[in-house]
Amino acid sequence: MEQMHADSAAGDAGHDGPTDADPRNQVLQALGERVRQLRARRGLTRRGLAVSAEVSERHLANLEYGTGNVSILVLHQIAQALQCSMAELLGDVTTSSAEWLLIRELLEGRSEDDLRRVRVAAGELLGTAPSGDQHRHSRIALIGLRGAGKSTLAKMLADDLGVPFIELNREIETLAGCSVREIYDLYGVSGYRRYERRALEETVQIYADVVIATPGGIVSDPATFNELLSHCTTVWVRAQPEEHMSRVIAQGDTRPMAANPEAMEDLRRILAGREEFYAKSDHVLDTSGQTLEQSFARLKSLVAT
Incomplete structure (x- = not known):
């Protein structure tokens, strides 16, 4: 130091x-x-x-x-x-190998749409493409930042469809035998991500029909996010940063603002940093300015298509 x-x-x-x-x-x-x-x-x-x-x-x-x-x-x-x-x-x-350099040269300057097609084609070649899982359409995972309404909407959708509801953070705590906060304190971010990946893999193996509410940072680990995209139909539940913050506070958690006067700016930066990854989802549900009933009706129509 x-x-x-x-x-x-x-x-x-x-x-x-x-x-x-x-x-x-x-x-x-x-x-x-x-x-x-x-x-x-x-x-x-x-x-x-x-x-x-x-x-x-x-x-x-x-x-x-x-x-x-x-x-x-x-x-x-x-x-x-x-x-x-x-x-x-x-x-x-x-720059770690000749193959990496050749692949990079092929992909450099390509559009996002071209890169997406290459990623899907590579998945087909390597056996990790979404089309390789026949139950992908019946596993629905909601992604997005905290405060967008993922857990509430996921539980409502699971009840409506008559399938299990899984909140992945609860599965992570069960695997670790302690709370998420304790996982971070004991094992750090890397330890939490390992439990997150294991919890997702087990959920996919156990359930063919399920609705999953995922942690907001699941997109931070490419391997885990690839697993999610390959085995689940994903819905990005999004909202304006101000609504994210107000909903968290409405839930009784005033820590974000109390502990950090720059909380809103941090929230905007986190959202900006993850937006490209969230956008890889199959569907986007914007809950900004919507009632719970309106958001749920829209969610049902999205996953029914």
Whole structure:
């Protein structure tokens, strides 16, 4: 910790750092943006990442804004806290083999629609495509941020269809033998993600007909999200950030605003960081400005198609 603070102080006080016109400054800014994107995708506040990585919040802020040099040690700690490789943190995970380089060259510059078709085709080739599971249409999973109404709507849909309702966080707690909060405290984010993947796999194996309410961060782990997309019909339950926050508070949880005055900005950043992943769902249900009855009627029509 002393070395990290020393590095930060040196970066702040030194006069040999890159200027705005220096190409090195662009590298630092690109790195900072990458850290912000990864942090948002994993649903971490800057304070939370700083604590997890054992880096000062001021040092992390300097890194994210591209205003200070950073040591390899600090980058390693941040990569560990974000559950990614150093290569991914630096934005070049595709340099590990000749095949990666050739695949990257084929895909570079392609549209999102082209990339989606390639992903589905690769799934067909590797046996993980959605069409490979005949029960996919009868397993319905609701995804999205907390406060969108996933659990309530999922329970209503399960009752209406006469099938089991599974709240994945409850299954995770059963597997771990403790609460979600205790899982984070004992095993960290990576431990929670391992339980999340196992809970989803077991749910898919046990149930051919089910409605699942998933945790908001399930899209943060590509392997788990691929599993979900392959075996479940997914519905992104979305709402405006203000509605997300107001619904959480209405449920009696005032911690987001009380503990963090920048909670709304963090929420917007998390949503922006995950939006591309949520958008991979089969259907989108926008509950903004809708009554529960209106949202449920729309949900039923979506999954009936």
